[in-house]
Amino acid sequence: MEAKPPLPPFTLATAIQKVRMAEDAWNSRDPDRVIQVYTEDTIWRNRAEFPSGRQEVHAFLARKWVRELDYRLIKEIWAFLDNKIAVRFAYEWHDDAGQWYRSYGNENWMFNDAGLMMRRHASINDLPISEADRKFFWPLGRRPDDHPGLTDLGL
Template identity: 75%
Template sequence: MEHRPPLPPFTLETAIAKVRAAEDGWNSRDPARVVLAYSEDTWWRNRAEFVRGRAQAQAFLERKWQREQDYRLIKEIWAHSDNRIAVRFAYEWHDDAGQWYRSYGNENWEFNEFGLMTRRHASINDAPIKAAERKFFWPLGRRPDEHAGLSELGF
């Protein structure tokens, strides 16, 4: 069985590391890479869409990043327990017409003993913004360590 450290049970330190690893993965916008953090039988609720298994998760992410262009994401831990982590997040993106959005949400995650995410519940709201209102300006990919997080940005 594949392992994806850090493994549960989570401490605050390891939960924060898990959150940052997830943020880094999603900021890669590489669906084949991202789904490796999820169990083969992963179960997601993303908004009103239900995803079952890695293949569906990868197809979901491919559609997502075709639609959500220039995607940049910040995640922040909200709470954790032995094998669960709750996060809040915000990401910025634009559509084909050039309209920018900031999407805000919360996720609840559950992990198996190998550190793979088995359940992901995401609630997300999209707010149209003007390009001048954007806050996430790093080059596409991993958010630099010195870039402000959600709390520092006032989100």
């Protein structure tokens, strides 16, 4: 099994690093890249969907990014302990009719000894916003290091 550092038990520095790596992967909007950090038998709860295993997660992500256009995500660490990390996040996207949304949520993650995520439990709420209310303006892909995070944006 390939290790995905940083490995548990996490320190504040390694937990922050793990959160940023997850944010970067999700901002790629590439299901092939994203699933590589999950165990083969990963179990998720995402809103009302419960994908399990890399294949189901891949299908879930592919559907997600067909529907959620111009997706930009910011994650921020909330807490950590041993092999667990809790994050809060917000992402902006629009549907094919041009309606913008900001989706807010929390995730609880649990990792194995190799640093692969075994469990991901997400609670998410979608808020319709006007295009003028958007706050995430970097080019698609990785959020620039100098772009404000959630706390700095007042989210």
